[in-house]
Amino acid sequence: MNDFLLVLVVITALSFDFTNGFHDTGNAMATSIATKALSPRVAVGLSAVLNLVGAFLSLTVAATIASGLVDTGIVTLTVVAAGLAGGIIWNLVTWLFGIPSSSSHALIGGVIGATIGAAGGHAVQWHNLVAKVIVPAGLSPIVAALVAGTGTWMLYRISKNLTEGARGSGFRIGQIGSASMVSLAHGTNDAQKTMGVITLALIVNKTLPATAGAPFWVILACGLAIALGTFVGGWRVIRTLGKGLVEIEPPQGMAAESASAAVILLSSHFGYSLSTTHVATGSIIGTGLGKKGAEVRWNVAGRMATAWVFTLPAAGVVGAGAYALANAIGGTAGVVVDTIILIAIAAVIFWRSRKTTVNPNNVNSEWTGSVAPSEPADRAPEPAAA
């Protein structure tokens, strides 16, 4: 039992949950912001509330993040802290570059890396890792693209007699509904992963019996942390998803979000805890493929795919390094040093991000090849009529 260390781990876990929220706001809301179905502020507010509601919706996959992937018998609080550090750093670095990468993979990679650091590769259940994480990660964007592409094609066919104006306003309403579903699914899917980590830490510390589920305060804290992160809005990632991949119209936005919500919720029903990011990106690419004449910027998609391949190993290396350092120093002091370094790295990344600020004012500015916006962040907001 080490309650100081436990508190530190819980705070780190909630910090991860916060980055999970702001990194992934775009999965639900990027297309609605791009088509102006919702103003940027309203979009992130709505998404935040629904993430919080989603956190309470289902509690089945809590604790699955570690069990089945690593030998939980050797997990200590130091391993959990180091794994979380790996996940947080990867999330912040990819956010800086505006790359929508998977928060789930960052967390899994960090925990696996820290476990390898603590006990070696035999403590990892590699077969499960491939069958439950890597193969679904490869398949889910393809399935999402298929569903979104089919949906897009049908929506344009069915609505071809509608005028541009009627089609736009009709599908903007549909988009708000479907984006809300993705936010709900995100809260359900992603908040549970942090709940699982905190519950694991409580069990490891013998604060909770081994059979315990997530206590209410854990559910509430995780829901609030992910909602707060969502509300802050990961504008850099939103910009890449909404403007960088495909120029999106309202029917495409609705098709993309519906496909994402369906694939995420159905897969989790079948026991696959997918990355919402992989699904949302696949869906957006699918809407580009499903509409005649739409262009998918494959160079942007390629950059993302590269980041996805590196997510597990990169977060793993950071997790392993953080464990090695904490272990060399030893005990609580080791984790404290890790935490101080983590805070310092986060501060540097935030400082770097201010050179190319992306915020609600310029998130939709013309895509000119990178996340760095073509318009300054302090430009006067568009007239209220927009």
Next chain:
Amino acid sequence: MHHVLAAAAPTPIPPWINFTALWQIVVLSLLAGAGLPALFAIGLRALSLGGGGTQTAEGPSDKLVGGNPAGVVAAGVCFLIVLGAIGWGIWAIYEAGHPK
């Protein structure tokens, strides 16, 4: 130090790709993720039908509601099915996520 999570380790080894789950996810996702939006689009189209059931002489308008009573009713049915399906889905997730 032998808690439940560790004790549950020797679960049956899952296949590399679970094709049974995969095809069900694909089919159900197509129904819910593409079918429901398509139904919504059919509703929009029904809603836009003009007074006589066809476009008026002055050409199509940008209005969402065309005013054809049958169209409005058909649209209402479409939208209700979509909302009902979503509501049922959320309820099913809640039920499955809170085992008694």
